[in-house]
Amino acid sequence: MRWLLTICVALLAGFAGAAGWSLSGLGDSRTREYLLAHPDVLPEAIAVLEQQQQQTRIAPLRAQLERPFPGAVLGNPQGAVTLVAFSDYACGFCRRSMDDVAALIAANPDLKVVLREYPILSPASGDAAQMALAAAAQGRYAAFHDAMFRLGPPSPESIAAAAKTAGVTGAGTDDPAIRQELQANAALAAQLGINGTPAWIVGDRMLNGAVGAEALGEAIAAARGATT
Structure with a gap:
């Protein structure tokens, strides 16, 4: 379960940067609390990160x-x-x-x-x-x-x-x-x-x-x- 939480935190951190969310200042415990309270953000976060990665790969080619x-x-x-x-x-x-x-x-x-x-x-x-x-x-x-x-x-x-x-x-x-x-x-x-x-x-x-x-x-x- 800990590895899943680690991935979720990484995804949320990446999503925060990609989407411009103001989550700076959230410590690990507060990030965990946020994820547990708002699990619905994960599919959206994953979609945004995948789109970003696609754009990065496609653009130079x-x-x-x-x-x-x-x-x-x-x-x-x-x-x-x-x-x-x-x-x-x-x-x-x-x-x-x-x-x-x-x-x-x-x-x-x-x-x-x-x-x-x-x-x-x-x-x-x-x-x-x-x-x-x-x-x-x-x-x-x-x-x-x-x-x-x-x-x-x-x-x-x-x-x-x-x-x-x-x-x-x-x-x-x-x-x-x-x-x-x-x-x-x-x-x-x-x-x-x-x-x-x-x-x-x-x-x-x-x-x-x-x-x-x-x-x-x-x-x-x-x-x-x-x-x-």
């Missing part, structure tokens, strides 16, 4: 995050609001989020969706990601992206079928620029603390998992408001 591999973008390539998605073709939650992204693009004409291929679930994920980036270089990224997810988990057969459906040739999959992109995406994920897919970055916020169109839409609206 924003330009790199929002700059797509040439062609690996959905929606409006010149959009004023950017949604960054770390995705793996073997990820069922990524597949489930496809329709959410399509709905968000339809509802937000100023939305640019930057796809960062992050193949971490299987060797075939890497093969699919390489083909996707080759498709981007051929101007067929959106078609391949859609077909790959629709055809199921990545395998030599499904990758070949998705490429055929999208009109993509296998040429270019061994391009050094593709390997460099995948390495850069892995490095970005590590710096942001991303270890699963899908992961989303929009504005100063990071969301993890298949959070749904509503949560993503709220984050998009908040980012749009911050830029106007």
